[in-house]
Amino acid sequence: MKTQPTQLVRLDSEDTVVQLADLFRLMGDATRLRIILTCLKEPISVGDIAERLTLSPSLVSHHLRLLKAARVLRGERRGKQIFYSALDEHIRCVIEDMVAHVGESLDIEEVD
């Protein structure tokens, strides 16, 4: 069971906009977005992400640090490995909406 936010998020507020922009910027890198998508499927270790996306573990770790700090992902230790997964499901919605946008854009591609 999830508690409701106590205060409404004000879209006009300066720091709310900055906060949103920070999150979008995080998703605005193809490598990082691929990492997010990979973690959305199932919890997965740093090494496995690196292997699946053919990236260096170091690079993956750098990105994971940012994503964890922004509360997009969370890490859970299991023995020597750390498994990363989505902190909540909103990110999935955000991406799905954006996919819909891309889909529509593609659809009217021939217009001009």
Place this chain on the structure above:
Amino acid sequence: MKTQPTQLVRLDSEDTVVQLADLFRLMGDATRLRIILTCLKEPISVGDIAERLTLSPSLVSHHLRLLKAARVLRGERRGKQIFYSALDEHIRCVIEDMVAHVGESLDIEEVD
């Protein structure tokens, strides 16, 4: 009446991810996000955006060019002015979902 996308958008596809990342990156700048939010409320001219956000018309125009190219916004000429507005409603959904994410994150702020 809107036609349906003829082809499914494949999330695994390399260029789909890049396309998505490009869009997120566009929204990942606070100034640009403020411009988007302003245009989401109602069609508004370049000069009025600049005034409302206290930005130079030149800077606004630079950002609008990118947002138009990415099909986030559209521009429509009315006399000397050009009014910008959202091309479709998906961007609004994307932002709303992200606001929800921020709301949840704020809600558990005290956890660690």
Place this chain on the structure above:
DNA sequence: TCAACGTATGAATATCTATTCATATGTAAG
């Protein structure tokens, strides 16, 4: 045609950021 206004564009720059490499930290097994 000219002037005035609104918008767009190009170059220059200072800042930011993704990536790499080397190294450190933490964990489990022997």
Place this chain on the structure above:
DNA sequence: CTTACATATGAATAGATATTCATACGTTGA
């Protein structure tokens, strides 16, 4: 405790990008 493995961190760097300034383009009215 040491070795091996998994992940994290810090510095260095090459490339990207937001902003500014100057200038050009397009539109309207005189």
